[in-house]
Amino acid sequence: MIFATGLICDSARGACGKGRPRVHFFFQELLNGLVLGSIYALVALGLALVYGTMGIPNFAHGHLYMFGAYAAFAAITVLHAPYWPAMILAVVCLAVLGAVVERVVFRPLRKAPEVNAIIAAIGLLFFLEAVARLIWGSDFRVLPTPYDKVVNLFGFIATQQQLIVIAAAFVLMGALFYFLKRTLLGSTIEAVAQSPAGASLVGIDADRVATLVFAISSGLAAAAATLIASISLIFPEMGFVVLLKAFAVIVLGGMGSIPGAIAGAFILAFAESFSAAYISTSYQDVVAFGLLVIILAIKPTGLFTRAT
Amino acid sequence: MLEVRGLTVRYGSADVLSNVDLTIGTGEVVTLLGSNGAGKTTLFCVLSGLVRPSAGTVTFMGEDLARMRAGRIVEHGIAQCPEGRKLFPQLSVEKNLMLGGYVHRRDRRAMKQSFESIIALFPALEAKLGAPAGSLSGGQQQMVAIGRALMARPKLLLLDEPSLGLAPLVLQQTLAAVAAINSTGTMVLLAEQNAYAALAIAHRGYVISDGRIVLEGTAAHLRQNDDVRRAFIGA
Ligand SMILES: Nc1ncnc2c1ncn2[C@@H]1O[C@H](COP(=O)(O)OP(=O)(O)O)[C@@H](O)[C@H]1O
Ligand SMILES: [Mg+2]
Numbered sequence: 001m002i003f004a005t006g007l008i009c010d011s012a013r014g015a016c017g018k019g020r021p022r023v024h025f026f027f028q029e030l031l032n033g034l035v036l037g038s039i040y041a042l043v044a045l046g047l048a049l050v051y052g053t054m055g056i057p058n059f060a061h062g063h064l065y066m067f068g069a070y071a072a073f074a075a076i077t078v079l080h081a082p083y084w085p086a087m088i089l090a091v092v093c094l095a096v097l098g099a100v101v102e103r104v105v106f107r108p109l110r111k112a113p114e115v116n117a118i119i120a121a122i123g124l125l126f127f128l129e130a131v132a133r134l135i136w137g138s139d140f141r142v143l144p145t146p147y148d149k150v151v152n153l154f155g156f157i158a159t160q161q162q163l164i165v166i167a168a169a170f171v172l173m174g175a176l177f178y179f180l181k182r183t184l185l186g187s188t189i190e191a192v193a194q195s196p197a198g199a200s201l202v203g204i205d206a207d208r209v210a211t212l213v214f215a216i217s218s219g220l221a222a223a224a225a226t227l228i229a230s231i232s233l234i235f236p237e238m239g240f241v242v243l244l245k246a247f248a249v250i251v252l253g254g255m256g257s258i259p260g261a262i263a264g265a266f267i268l269a270f271a272e273s274f275s276a277a278y279i280s281t282s283y284q285d286v287v288a289f290g291l292l293v294i295i296l297a298i299k300p301t302g303l304f305t306r307a308t
Numbered sequence: 309m310l311e312v313r314g315l316t317v318r319y320g321s322a323d324v325l326s327n328v329d330l331t332i333g334t335g336e337v338v339t340l341l342g343s344n345g346a347g348k349t350t351l352f353c354v355l356s357g358l359v360r361p362s363a364g365t366v367t368f369m370g371e372d373l374a375r376m377r378a379g380r381i382v383e384h385g386i387a388q389c390p391e392g393r394k395l396f397p398q399l400s401v402e403k404n405l406m407l408g409g410y411v412h413r414r415d416r417r418a419m420k421q422s423f424e425s426i427i428a429l430f431p432a433l434e435a436k437l438g439a440p441a442g443s444l445s446g447g448q449q450q451m452v453a454i455g456r457a458l459m460a461r462p463k464l465l466l467l468d469e470p471s472l473g474l475a476p477l478v479l480q481q482t483l484a485a486v487a488a489i490n491s492t493g494t495m496v497l498l499a500e501q502n503a504y505a506a507l508a509i510a511h512r513g514y515v516i517s518d519g520r521i522v523l524e525g526t527a528a529h530l531r532q533n534d535d536v537r538r539a540f541i542g543a
Contacts, residue, residue: 188410191399203379203383
């Protein structure tokens with residue numbers, strides 16, 4: 001199961017006994033889909049933001065996510081930080097790491113052909129994985145959470161942590177939307193993406209926007225990783241599957257589109273959780289990617305392509 | 309006041325601008341006339357800090373622009389309405405305007421004031437504030453582009469070929485707006501191929517050809533000049 005989705009070893013699905021009515025079964029899968037979709041959305045949003053603004057397909061994004069999980073793990077186990085401060089610490093650490101990565105790895109390649117940035121991202125991915133293995137070894141770890149109780153919501157079962165994942169993801173998405181759409185600083189991100197020349201003429205510093213975008217993107221990934229790390233496992237390769245899913249999501253949603261990333265995340269997640277439940281867990285990824293192929297055959301540019 | 313001395317810009321081995329001298333005095337509208345490829349946009353890029361000069365000096369209000377970042381130049385009082393407008397097409401008209409005031413973002417009151425004066429100058433924009441800038445007509449987009457530059461509260465406004473793609477009547481309105489902006493003391497440098505329109509509102513002008521200033525004088529003087537008439541007015 002863990003290796004099928006790479007994310008969820010869901011207790012809730014096991015808890016849903018055979019004798020239960022089908023409607024419960026449906027809600028249980030709906031819950032699983034929401035949890036999975038929340039994580040996909042947070043990860044894919046960061047990927048879409050970086051691609052949409054700078055045209056960089058950041059293949060190291062999943063590994064920044066992995067680092068976020070380890071940062072929270074270290075905060076809790078080494079610094080004995082409580083859960084929420086540990087998450088904030090992980091987000092801040094990754095925001096800084098993201099900013100450094102932009103400054104050191106991607107900025108020098110801004111004027112180089114796109115393939116250079118792709119190769120740099122892949123190099124960074126292996127570098128981050130090696131560093132994680134050096135520090136934390138290859139063992140599987142679980143992030144301790146104080147929210148491990150099972151709650152009964154109108155007759156169907158959820159863990160507190162599952163509800164926290166969904167709530168936190170929606171709060172973060174709301175905050176990101178507010179920042180991008182309602183603040184002048186947030187608007188500078190879209191401005192640089194839509195007209196770099198226009199942006200520099202009004203005095204927007206494209207370098208600072210690039211740093212900001214990487215910081216937000218990595219911070220969101222850290223939040224997602226911390227949220228799911230109590231349900232799933234932490235290990236140095238955990239970034240690969242997430243990266244693959246997040247890329248599927250942004251291709252589905254239309255490269256670089258923010259609403260597309262959110263819609264794509266939940267479409268993929270529901271496809272996965274319902275196919276696991278109603279067909280077979282072993283077909284889960286096949287169904288999900290089959291869906292991707294079908295949607296792209298109908299609308300090759302993705303669901304929410306921006307007009308240019 | 310702006311002073312350009314001996315400005316040369318070289319791309320590879322070709323001089324796109326060679327030894328350009330140009331000044332703009334307090335309260336003036338100056339036009340830079342030249343056909344396609346003469347070097348007008350390159351000069352504007354230098355003035356906005358997007359292209360660095362290979363030689364020469366550019367000073368504005370006593371400060372050297374050659375080393376200033378683009379954002380610093382805007383703060384220092386030079387805003388550009390670029391060729392092709394370079395709007396943020398999917399952002400609302402209001403956002404486009406507000407982003408024009410980006411360097412003054414901490415002074416909310418001043419931004420609100422500029423915003424209101426721009427709406428007063430271009431009343432047609434009021435009904436379009438929520439619309440994506442890219443959905444507007446060419447004339448209205450030109451208003452947004454000029455408005456965006458004005459949000460920076462410039463002392464010198466650079467206008468690069470605002471006539472491009474505008475119908476004659478819309479062009480007249482645009483130039484009337486530029487004259488109105490100038491009447492409040494803002495200096496204007498207007499690059500144009502349409503000499504007839506530009507000379508109607510300019511005090512002085514320069515003719516640029518192949519990166520060199522080949523003629524300069526008052527608007528009246530240039531209007532009389534045979535070369536100018538032949539090259540740009542079609543008389
Ligand atoms: N980045 C560049 N590299 C090389 N040549 C350029 C570049 N930008 C402009 N040029 C050349 O400089 C000349 C002047 O261009 P430009 O300043 O755009 O003229 P104008 O705005 O008067 O039409 C043209 O011959 C153009 O081909
Ligand atoms: Mg030009």
